[in-house]
Amino acid sequence: MQLRHGYDFSEYAPASLKRRVQQLVRSHATGTISELNRRVLHEEGFVTRVIEGLSVPVSEMFRDPLVFRALRDKVLPVLASYPEINIWQAGCAHGQEVYSLAILLEEAGLYDRTRIYATDFNDAALQMASEGIYATRDARDWSRNYLEAGGLHSFSDYYSARYEFIKLDQRLRRNVTFFNHNLVTDEVFCEAHLILCRNVLIYFNNALQDRTLGLFRDSLVRGGFLCLGTRENVDFSPSAATFGDVDNALRIYQAGATAGRPLAR
Ligand SMILES: C[S@@+](CC[C@H](N)C(=O)[O-])C[C@H]1O[C@@H](n2cnc3c(N)ncnc32)[C@H](O)[C@@H]1O
Structure with a gap:
């Protein structure tokens, strides 16, 4: 293979x-x-x-809502100081987190100057992600997640429903580039201000997690943010010294910061 x-x-x-x-x-x-x-x-x-x-392309909109609330409250205000914002969402599966980020950025008035690079190594998942069509039965849970994450409107403002499917507003897709990137074999491709890679490292052994964290370190601008899944962390890796905690429990880190003392811009 x-x-x-x-x-x-x-x-x-x-x-x-x-x-x-x-x-x-x-x-x-x-x-x-x-x-x-x-x-x-x-x-x-x-x-x-x-x-x-x-691949296990399981995801949901605003998965772990408190993480998205922390991104809204602690990370976006810092990103707002950049004239252009690059976000890499690695392991995007069927795209639910990509659209969640797009909604956060839209509500913060930052989306028009943001580019989201959404990557995965599963082409079928990327195709589904770019279509943004999901089962209606999931919408109720996702609506609850959205509100817990501090959503400003109603989640239903962002999709149209047709029988058993919802289709997310395609305007949310306007600044997203979906493409195949394999975290095992591919390299750095952008300077990112935020990298979201959640529930992917859990499938890797320590050596591969370490390599991947090195890739993220090399992709982030100084002061850029890394957000991992709640069961993942940087602590065991030699790259740990690069990342200070923004919110340790929610696995949000900042490159170049000292633990507990986030860098301002
Ligand atoms: C459980 S999903 C996580 C989805 C989303 N990030 C979340 O937390 O809801 C894991 C994703 O990682 C992707 N993945 C696994 N190995 C990968 C690799 N080597 N390179 C890129 N993506 C990978 C899988 O295809 C899958 O879509």
């Missing part, structure tokens, strides 16, 4: 990877891992289905 298609899973945390490979063997009725491997090597397009199976 690595030699033929360039995907390298050797530094993923073994337990969850094993579960997902077993699931793939079952769902594609290949019977064995070596048969799965044979199809990856020789069957046109099969690798895309395997990447879909190995």
